[in-house]
Amino acid sequence: MIKPGLHPRNKHRSRYDFDQLIQANPALAQFVKLNAYHDASIDFSNPQAVKALNRALLKQFYDIAEWDIPAQYLCPPIPGRADYLHYIADLLxxxxxxxxxxxESVRVLDIGVGANAIYPLIGNHEYGWRFVGADIDTIALKNAQHVLDANIGKSEVIELRQQTSPTAIFKGVVKHDEI
Known part of the structure; x- marks a missing residue:
């Protein structure tokens, strides 16, 4: 079954192949159950299940070996985030x-990169773009940097910068030679 609402280049247009995803992240297995239609699925209201699914998707489709977020931080839906990037590519x-x-000649500024750094991770893998991720949250930036450092080559193409003023989105984040 193809999900017609997703971008044609989105790798997540088909149903999840949970057998392959479990191979990518064995911890996902504990969350996969048969639903009312006798299809394998997870409880999408369970944040631990969604995190396990995200880890599997990121590993299988985007070569992200290690990814995690602290408790209480946004756990993004990978297919939707990939969609945004494909539509940005179309606009470009x-x-x-x-x-x-x-x-790498394409540089993208992700304002509010968060603890997950999901746009830079997917955008770099899919299109080879370089990213600057900015955030005001030091815990989020520390976690995102850990994710980048744990995945070979990502720290070289994704740079994180802290915005110290929540009322100045670009000031101090965008450098003079980047304007």
Missing amino acids: ADNNNGVIPEG
Whole structure:
């Protein structure tokens, strides 16, 4: 079954293959149960199950070997976040003769990168883009940096910066030579 609401390049348009996802993250197995339709699924209201699913998806589809977030932090839905990035790529292509710009020459600013750094992780894997992730939350930034450091090469293409003033989104985050 194809999910028609997701972008055509989204890797998550089909049903989850839980057998493969469990191979990517064995901890997911404890959360997979048959639903009322006798299909394998998880309880999406259980934050631990969603985190286990995210770890599996990130490992299987985006080569992210280690990913975690502290308790009480946003656990993003991976398919939806991937969708946003594919649509951003389409917008960039509209101004590039229909060609999606790929590679490190594309620099993206993620304001509110959070503890999960999900947009930079997926965007770098899918398109090779470089990212600057900014946030006001030091705990979130510390966790995001741990994720980057734990995954080979990510710290070289994703830079995190703290915004010390919640009323100044760009000041101190965007450098003069980046304008």
